[in-house]
Amino acid sequence: IPKKRLAVVTGGSAGIGLETAGLLKREGARVAICGRTEERVQRAARQIHALPLVGDVGREEDAARMVDAVVREFGDYNTLVNNAGWGRFSPLKDLTVAEFRAILDTNVLGAMLMARESARHFVKRSRGNIVNVSSTAGSRGFAGGTAYVASKFALGGMTECWRAELRKRAYSASLRPISSNRSSSPRLSNSPTTWIPLVDLIDELHTTTLRMQL
Numbered sequence: 001i002p003k004k005r006l007a008v009v010t011g012g013s014a015g016i017g018l019e020t021a022g023l024l025k026r027e028g029a030r031v032a033i034c035g036r037t038e039e040r041v042q043r044a045a046r047q048i049h050a051l052p053l054v055g056d057v058g059r060e061e062d063a064a065r066m067v068d069a070v071v072r073e074f075g076d077y078n079t080l081v082n083n084a085g086w087g088r089f090s091p092l093k094d095l096t097v098a099e100f101r102a103i104l105d106t107n108v109l110g111a112m113l114m115a116r117e118s119a120r121h122f123v124k125r126s127r128g129n130i131v132n133v134s135s136t137a138g139s140r141g142f143a144g145g146t147a148y149v150a151s152k153f154a155l156g157g158m159t160e161c162w163r164a165e166l167r168k169r170a171y172s173a174s175l176r177p178i179s180s181n182r183s184s185s186p187r188l189s190n191s192p193t194t195w196i197p198l199v200d201l202i203d204e205l206h207t208t209t210l211r212m213q214l
Contacts, residue, residue: 004028004029005027007081008031008053008067013037017081021081033053034055041053053069067121080129080131082130082131108155111132115130115162
């Protein structure tokens with residue numbers, strides 16, 4: 001485990017992201033939070049004494065800029081918490097292409113871009129952590145959840161792909177999607193992806209289960 005955790009929490013200006021960033025700060029980490037609304041990001045950063053990053057994770061140039069900013073400010077970087085995500089729920093017959101694409105742009109494309117830019121840095125350092133915050137919607141669907149459920153299934157699939165790629169390196173790699181449910185999450189049988197409650201995040205960050213050695 002790195003002696004000093006240097007973390008980025010996406011979607012960190014409110015809700016689960018802000019709580020996670022605050023917990024990491026209390027554990028002694030240096031933390032940057034990112035979000036699209038400058039006022040909210042600045043206010044949240046002041047609240048927990050974090051580095052504010054304003055940008056859209058779903059925009060390639062923003063993702064690259066935010067990771068570069070963290071490396072410059074902290075001198076290094078070793079932990080990404082991919083938390084940014086949202087949902088809009090409607091029956092299939094009422095779902096618009098714009099709504100579907102908007103959800104996937106943040107929940108899927110945004111997670112990929114932030115992970116890609118982070119992994120490029122982690123590879124150079126031969127160490128890093130990627131934590132994907134997901135949901136039980138990534139293990140089963142429900143009425144009205146087409147776009148959101150699709151995005152969370154995709155996040156789980158990407159996590160498994162990244163693990164498979166990184167395990168080709170000389171060291172072990174383990175990435176887990178974290179359920180945003182506070183109750184116990186179902187464990188997926190016959191799957192290398194294991195779901196754990198978000199409330200266990202900090203304990204897990206102190207173990208090798210979330211460690212990605214490249």
